[in-house]
Amino acid sequence: MVRRTLLTSLVLVQTLAGSFFLAWVLPYHGGNLVEQGLILLFALLFAWISVGFWVGLFGFVIRRMGGDRHSLLHRHGPETLARQPLARTAVVMPIYHEPVERSLNGLRATYRSLRDTGQLEHFDFFILSDSRDPKVWLAEREAWYHLCEELGAGGRLFYRRRRLNQHYKSGNIADFLRRWGRDYRYTIVLDADSLMAGDTLVSMVRLMEREPRVGILQTSPTIINGRTLFARVQQFASQVYGPIFTSGLAALQLGEAAYWGHNAIIRNSPFMRHCGLRKLSGFGLFSGPISSHDFVEAAFMGRAGYEVWLEPALGGSHEESPPALMEELNRDKRWAKGNLQHLWLLLFSPRLRMAHRIALFNGVMSYLAAPLWFGFLALTTVAAARLFLLPIEYFSAEPSLFPQWPKWNPEWALGLAATTLFLLFFPKLVAAVDLAFSRRLAQHGGALRLTTSILIEMLASALLAPIRMLAHTRYVLEALLNTTLRWAGQNRSHETRWRDAFLNQSPGTLLALAWAGFAWWMDPVFFYWTLPVALPLILAAPTSVLLGRIWLGQWLRNRGLLLVGQELRPEPVLRELHRAPGFPQPADETTAFSRAVIDPVLNRMHRSCARQSHRGAKARQVRRLTQLCLEQGPDSFSRRQLSLLADDATALQHLHEQAWCARPDSYWGREMAKFQGIDYLIEPTGGVAQ
Amino acid sequence: MIATPGEVALTRVLAYLRLGRMPITREVMIEALTLVQEELREEERLQPLIERLMVRLQARFALPNPALPPVCPPLHRGSIQYED
Incomplete structure (x- = not known):
């Protein structure tokens, strides 16, 4: 309570001081509606960044004091934890059209790491698929089978696919809990890109056993495996700045923390x-x-009287960053909608704890801050236009004997801007000091390289912030209007292509050009004020492309820049991930469906997972499709048609038997040749050309 | 180059055995050749030849048939409750 009161007081005082200062900076000192709107928006945004600033400083102080004495790990020493027996725990990985190999490589490394602890017997693993495309889910199931064979994990590693994927990821987890939740005391939820050390999994279960009032225990995952410059910047920020921010957050939230939906353990x-x-x-x-389910579930758990803890000192918890800006923004689009929905719960859900209401508000502000900033810039432009283009208002609406002389103080404005920048960037320097105290400078290439890396990260942040602001503004509007504003196509390649970047960023670039042009026409001094926002928007396309480049990320890495500790000395679970043998490479150009039909073992495995047979009209449709598939192959089939076949054991068996008898010049004959590595052609005479 | 029905048939038989996780030893190859030889005596046309071979293949060779891992554990249903 003391900590939160202190934080609230500091933020309030700072915000009030900043707002009064702004009122003095403005020409009419808040004497008209536009300026009042500016002050209001400024106060909200200033409070928002002020919270981040103080959370970072809190975290720094807590870390320098040797950690939070209230934290769960401080309550129970290593010896006590080591003696604590474990309870049955499920480790679940919900996936939805994810890159199969990457997801299951992470799961494999986590499994092996857990096996190395000698505690595997207490855990079962579940891959929970919501994938709709049969080419994807057949590949997932095939990879699961190979993984079971490789790890000898049959009966411990399971694969479940929902045929109806209602309620997104939370529905997937709920479906698991309805079916098997009672078999386990705990569930550890992973994301498709999660990687967790076995020791961490074991410690989480032991902590939960020691603390029966804890309903959810969240770890603080660090970003790993960054290859593009964008991902490496995120990774660097996560590993350098992350510790002080998460320590501060955990110290302030204590048993009323948030749940981030993955790399966490829940009490079933x-x-x-x-x-x-x-x-x-x-x-x-x-x-x-x-x-977005996670914050809500934490709030409901709190309402039920259980605690939710964030424990940053639990290491061995990792995730990956989107490889490029466009992928991140695509993800943010979903998150923006989900977080804004929390407004409803925050206002109308009964009996939620205040801390969880604030956490929900925090999530809302993560995206609402963007339109607020946009609104602030718009009002700034209006205020400037009024000052430069309209006649001066010497007398306000209130009766006064004296004229009001508008006075613009750009030097004061500079002071205010500098204060804002200080709030944004100072915690990053504090994080660097924390690294020095922790003797972790060498992990980042030494003091000089670390400083250069921080400057690179700050530059990237400054370039990205306006782009994110504009995109988030759009997402918030879309969500509030419950519509989708068409913008441009999505990038589906690994690296961002120039064409996609220009298409995606062109509206922002044009808007920024128009805005900066208008500012220049109006007043060159105002033009210079627009540059920190306008310039990144004008350069958005090249920024997006360059940040998405792998070679640039690697080039900096080779020079010891944006380095993180995990790259110099990877922990065992990461080494496990990197030396993953991969999955058996299927024959060239074969699809998961072809393999399910042709490969005798995979066919048998898929049949054992499929429905035994459909009935009635669906059975007739399956028979018709089977025949069509044998004659022409499945290329013209819709996703639904292919699913019908792939999920029918009788159809799969019939296809398998007939495909092996197919003529070499038929569709299945040619597919077969891909497996044999030989291509046969029928000669007109009836012979076969090889 | 023109492949004869016998070559196609033998390749198909060996591919099936290999994909069926059977180690292709000398004995297995001889057995596959014998099977193709027997069937070639009966049927020279490619299509019927392959069909006959695929039927006889299962009985002739003991494919490993590895045990399949259980895809899911037995159900133990519970319910999710809603508070408001």
Whole structure:
């Protein structure tokens, strides 16, 4: 309580001081509606960055004091934890059209790491697929089978695919809990790109066993495996600045922390009893299933009287960053909608704890801050236009004997801008000092390289912030209007292509050009003020492309820049991931469906997972499709048609038997040749050409 | 180069055995050749030849048939409850 009161006081005082200062900077000192709007928006945004600033400083102090004495890990020493028996725990990885090899490589490394602890017997693993495309889910199931064979994990590693994927990821987890939740005391939830050390999994279970009032325990995952410059910048920020921010957050939230949806352990029984997510009953955005479930589940767990803890001192918890800006923005689009839905819960859900309401508000602000900033810039432009283009208002609406002389103080404005920059960037320097105290400078290439890396990261942040602001503004508008504003195509390649970047960023670039041009025409001094925002927007396309380049990330890495400790001395679970043997490479150009039909073992495996046979009209449709598939192959089939076949054991068996009898010049004959590595052609005479 | 029906048939038989996780030893190759030889005596046309071979293949060779891992554990249903 003391910590939170202190934080609130500091933020309030700082915000009030900043807002008064702005009022003095403005020409009419808040004497008209535009300026009042500016001050209001400034206060909200200033408070927002002020919270981040103080959380970072709190974290630094806590870390320098040797950690938080209230944290769960401080309560129970290593010896006590080591003696604690474990309980049955499920490790679940929900996936939805993810790159199969990457996801299951992470799961394999986690499995092996856990096996090395000698505690594997207490854990079962579940791959929970929501994938709809049969080419994807057949490949997932095939990879699961190979993984079971390789690890000898049959009966411990399971694969479950929902045929109806209602309520997104939370529905997938709920489906698991309904089916098997009672078999386990805990569930550790992973993301498709999660990687967790076995020791960490074991410690999490032991902590939960020691603390029966804890409903959810969240680790603080660090970003790993960054290859593009964008991902490496995120990775660097996560590993250098992350510790002070998460330590500060954990120290302030204590047992009322948030749940981030993955790399966390949940206590099944109260979770099933109290954390069911009803559809929202409002209008538009505030109706239907909840897209972002994690914060809400933490709030419901808190409401039920259980604690939710963030424990940053638990290492061995990792995730990956999107490789490029466009991928990150695509993800943010979903998150923006989900987080804005929390407004409804925050306002209308009964009996939530205040800390969790604030956490929900925090999530809302993560995206709402963007349109607020946009609004602030728009109002700044309006205020400047009024000053330069309209006649001066010497008398305000209130009666006064004296004229009001507008006075613009750009030097004061510079001071205010400098203060804002200080709030944004000073915690990063504090994080570097923390590294020096922790003797971790060498992990980042030494003091000089670390300083250069921080400057690179700051430059990237400054270039990205306006781009993110504009994109998030659009997402918030889309969400609130419950519509999709068409912008441009998505980048589906690994690296960002120039064409996609220009298409995606052109509206922002044009807007920035128009804005900067207008500012220049109006007043060159105002033009210079627009540059920190306008310039990154004008350069958005090249920024997006260059940050998405792998060679640039590697070039900097080879020069010891943006280095992180995990790259110099990877922990065992990461080494495990990097030396992963990969999955058996299928024959060239074969699809998962072809393999499911042709490969005798895979065919048998897929049949054992499929429905035994459909009935009635569907059975007739399956028979018709089977025949068509034998004659022409599945290339013209829709996703649904292919799913029908791939999920019917009788159809799969029939296809398998007939495909092996196919003529070499038929579709299946040619598919077969891919497996044999030989291509046969039928000669007109009836002979076969090789 | 023109492949004869016998070559196609033998390749198909060996591919099936290999994909069926059977080690292709000398004995297995001889057995496959014998099978193709027997069937070639009965049927020279490619299509019927392959069909006959695929039927006889299963009985002739003991494919490993590795045990399949259980895809899911037995169900133990519970429910998710809603508080508001």
